[in-house]
Amino acid sequence: MEFPEGKRYETFVGYYRRKYGERLQKLVLDAGFTCPNRDGTVGHGGCSFCDNAAFHPGYSTPGKSLSEQIDEGITFHRVRYPRASHYLAYFQSYSNTYASLERLKELYLEALSHPSAVGIVIGTRPDCVDDAKLDFIASLASGKGLPGWRRTLKDGRVIDSPVVVVEYGIESCYDSTLARVGRGHDFECARKAVEATASRGIETGAHFILGLPGETREMLLDQCSAISSMPLRSVKFHQLQVVRGTRMEKEFSERPEDFLRLGLDEYVDLVVDILERLRPDLSIERVAGEVPPRFVNETPWGLVRNADILHLLDARLEERDTFQGRLYASR
Numbered sequence: 001m002e003f004p005e006g007k008r009y010e011t012f013v014g015y016y017r018r019k020y021g022e023r024l025q026k027l028v029l030d031a032g033f034t035c036p037n038r039d040g041t042v043g044h045g046g047c048s049f050c051d052n053a054a055f056h057p058g059y060s061t062p063g064k065s066l067s068e069q070i071d072e073g074i075t076f077h078r079v080r081y082p083r084a085s086h087y088l089a090y091f092q093s094y095s096n097t098y099a100s101l102e103r104l105k106e107l108y109l110e111a112l113s114h115p116s117a118v119g120i121v122i123g124t125r126p127d128c129v130d131d132a133k134l135d136f137i138a139s140l141a142s143g144k145g146l147p148g149w150r151r152t153l154k155d156g157r158v159i160d161s162p163v164v165v166v167e168y169g170i171e172s173c174y175d176s177t178l179a180r181v182g183r184g185h186d187f188e189c190a191r192k193a194v195e196a197t198a199s200r201g202i203e204t205g206a207h208f209i210l211g212l213p214g215e216t217r218e219m220l221l222d223q224c225s226a227i228s229s230m231p232l233r234s235v236k237f238h239q240l241q242v243v244r245g246t247r248m249e250k251e252f253s254e255r256p257e258d259f260l261r262l263g264l265d266e267y268v269d270l271v272v273d274i275l276e277r278l279r280p281d282l283s284i285e286r287v288a289g290e291v292p293p294r295f296v297n298e299t300p301w302g303l304v305r306n307a308d309i310l311h312l313l314d315a316r317l318e319e320r321d322t323f324q325g326r327l328y329a330s331r
């Protein structure tokens with residue numbers, strides 16, 4: 001099996017580079033949303049692992065307008081990716097479809113009006129979408145809801161519809177896990193949201209946490225068939241990082257035996273095993289998370305950056321002479 005760019009799995013960066021001819025850099029935005037699992041609509045305490053403060057960079061704070069956040073984000077990323085010229089406005093914090101349709105229209109259109117923005121990525125919960133919201137998002141994805149919108153890519157191509165991705169936090173395919181972490185929705189809710197989104201032609205992504213309490217290595221491998229069966233374009237995985245001050249920190253100190261605690265080497269092997277079981281055309285956007293050390297209760301792997309983990313993953317795939325989807329066809 002051949003994957004582009006010499007890889008043994010389908011990378012998300014590569015997918016966009018092939019499609020648009022350049023790297024599209026995500027800029028994290030905080031549009032001031034909240035979450036129904038925090039404001040009492042679904043629950044009060046949030047998911048047991050959640051502390052949104054741990055997950056967003058300094059330039060994205062809700063006191064600033066979206067345009068300011070995008071401008072500051074571009075300046076921030078220019079140091080690391082000096083060749084990037086187009087950006088995806090990433091509505092990341094909390095549940096970014098949890099507002100009236102009118103409010104969502106204002107926010108998404110403001111982000112897409114920035115001259116360097118070629119798209120938006122909307123992170124949300126599966127229970128925070130409905131037909132009207134998805135229809136509107138689909139109208140943005142097709143360009144019909146944005147008459148006159150144009151961007152010229154680096155290679156000179158003109159696009160008249162933006163990149164539009166809805167990214168769902170699914171976290172686990174097991175209802176027992178979702179209940180234990182206080183998620184407030186089940187896996188069926190996630191599956192239906194993914195299907196409703198993808199069926200409208202919207203690129204759909206999902207996020208999963210590896211190592212939530214009660215989950216074993218076998219469970220993480222078994223859920224690959226459920227992940228692959230959904231019409232997802234991309235997936236993100238990250239290892240459970242226990243954030244200080246969360247309910248999960250308490251649970252972790254009381255019942256450490258319920259948590260899968262893998263060394264870095266074992267984790268890389270787990271990711272390889274997962275890749276082998278996934279649909280080969282699923283883009284892999286992330287295989288590990290990077291919560292700043294000051295937020296987490298322990299850093300068992302030391303200060304390893306995502307780039308280091310990706311190098312280890314490439315080497316392990318090579319060593320095991322395997323690739324994404326190797327065990328998918330035979331399932």
Ligand code: SF4
Pocket residue numbers: 035036037038045046047050051052093094095125169
């Ligand atoms: S749904 Fe997201 S924002 Fe809301 S509590 Fe859970 S992890 Fe936090």
